[in-house]
Amino acid sequence: MPMMLPTHHILPLTHLRRLRMLTEKGRVLVRSGQTVEATDIIAEAPAPGQHLLLDVRKALGVQRVTDAERLIERRVGEQVEKGDILAQTRGLFSRILRAPVPGRIAAIYKGQILLEVASQPYRLLAGLPGRVAEVFPERGAIVETHGALIQGVWGNRQSNNGVLTMLAETPDAPLKPEVLDLTLRGSVIVGGICYQPEALKMAAEIPVRGIILGSLSAPLLPLAASLNLPVILLEGVGQIPINRLAFQLLNTNQKRDVYLLATWNPRLSEKPEIVIPLPADGKAPEEAVEITVGQTVRLALPPYAGNIGKVIQPHTSWLQRSGQRLPAAEIELENTQRVTVPLFNLEIIA
Template sequence: MLAQVTHILGLTSIRRVRTLPVSGRVLVASRQKVNASDVIAEAQIPAQHVLVDVRRALRLGSVEQAQRVIVRNEGERIFAGDVIAETGGLFPRMVRAPADGQVVMIAGGRVIIEVQSQPIQIFAGVPGYVVEVIQERGAVIEGQGALIQGAWGNDRVAEGMMINLLNSPDEELTRQKMDVSLRGAVVVGGMCSDPEVLRMGEELPLRGLILSSMSASLVPVARSVSYPVMLTEGFGRIPMNEAAYTLISTNDKRDVALSTPFRPQAGERPELIIPLPAVGEPAADFAYFKPDQKVRILGAPYPSHVGVLVRLLPGLTTLPNGVRAQAAEVRLSKDTLVVVPLANLEVIQSV
């Protein structure tokens, strides 16, 4: 069975395909040098129309009643959350606009809103060169350097000097460590459970933040900040794996690129790239399971735990929940051997 591979490599060749979801304009040429934060393609998502049924939303008895409570006019600009219709009285009921746009029609107790077209920009994500242009869609970018792939990211891209605050893999990033000396840096900070740390990063501002793990409750804050945030391990209180910690420690104060998309279905993962002048070999995104591989468990009851695959179990194994699946024995520590379905494992490739 093939497994997804997480790369933690001191030197590799990195090739990424960056494309628009719709036809647009490509802004780069073949053999052009790019930075990770360069926009390589852009497009406009066509305007969409949203129908708001006021009569049904307010449970009114007739179209005429619905028409009377609509408080907007055709041609009017509105914003998400604006009141479209209101019943009035002591306990008024309201219908609000679902998105920014313009009212294009009011009829039959319904309001049609034209939602504004949205610009899309695709970033290179990798410092390197354009090796292929994909007409009206994007490009293929190739670069060289050290690579650490993460478990979660907030979909941002930035570059800057990496400053490592960790003296050990299990340290926590606290408010006391966030000072003005970190302004403009990509900071490596360990575990985090305080949302104010992320907000302070916005105020400094940071160029990026690499954490081993953070509380799941911090996701809305992490998504709201303008700088990229990457987790190397996942959610909870999980120390950084030794391979990533060592690679980061030996490259402290280097310029890096941090790209943090998180779209597993599309094969896009957050990545820390440390550009290097040497040429590395490309790394495969998938590998076959085999004994002695370092693996990470993706699901409960051992989420994000790293261990060593001891052996693949023959045939199908009956799991505690009654499901029969292909599985393997994984050693998490000297005294802990667990059985994990292969679907809940990924291989960690490190050099």
């Protein structure tokens, strides 16, 4: 029986097809074959509105519910603008209750008005420059493009694009506050490792358009997750340098436009991605490959996390120290060290 492994993409040129879908039914704004930019809206859906409860009795100074309801001048379902009169008393010293914001009268009950606040629809962006390959009515579309692709292992679920700027001269170079300044505004910056919160905060203040790191100290994960710009880790948590293949690919594409898609779902085997569009055609990557001698692999878990190596020999059954037998492979790392690791610790670089 063939031993299949997931792939980890580090590709200088490939053909990407990315599904962009609404979570609820909405309206698709593009057609099949249409050219789109990353910031183009491809679909939109109504966003759930907020509600305000307005107490007519308190606002108008009346005691009885029946009096309050008699003074209301709007009906359920009516649209109102900011400043529109909702209810009022008559006479010389009249009181007026006005709509504080635009919205819709959702309900009237016991002298109170429930106002559903008008909200902007949720807009789904293309995320990548490319072509609409397929449209799914009321849901979204597939956007395809050609370019370099590097997958990471963690992202903060933001997306953006900018000019790729290498701040790391080596794969393990730390990202420090002193290398950041206003000239980096609009850039996607690359650092090796990061253990200083000040570096992340300063990058956000400039602001840069995105951050690519090999790894990040564990205490900084909440800060990275809260930033209003994409952060992608290529290797994981700790002090793990960027692997050689990814570092070389980033280095050779300096000053190109790069797109960070830090939205991902590990339960669906999705990974955060770095995409560099290129004016050439590539072929679609494989998502699962049979392990064979000579393949380039990435080790995903400690103590060799982030290391790149070559498959020397797959093993259908390997006895661990715990006494458990697992499928495994003997790997020669780039430093010529040979290790045997379970297959669940390996990803094919493809």
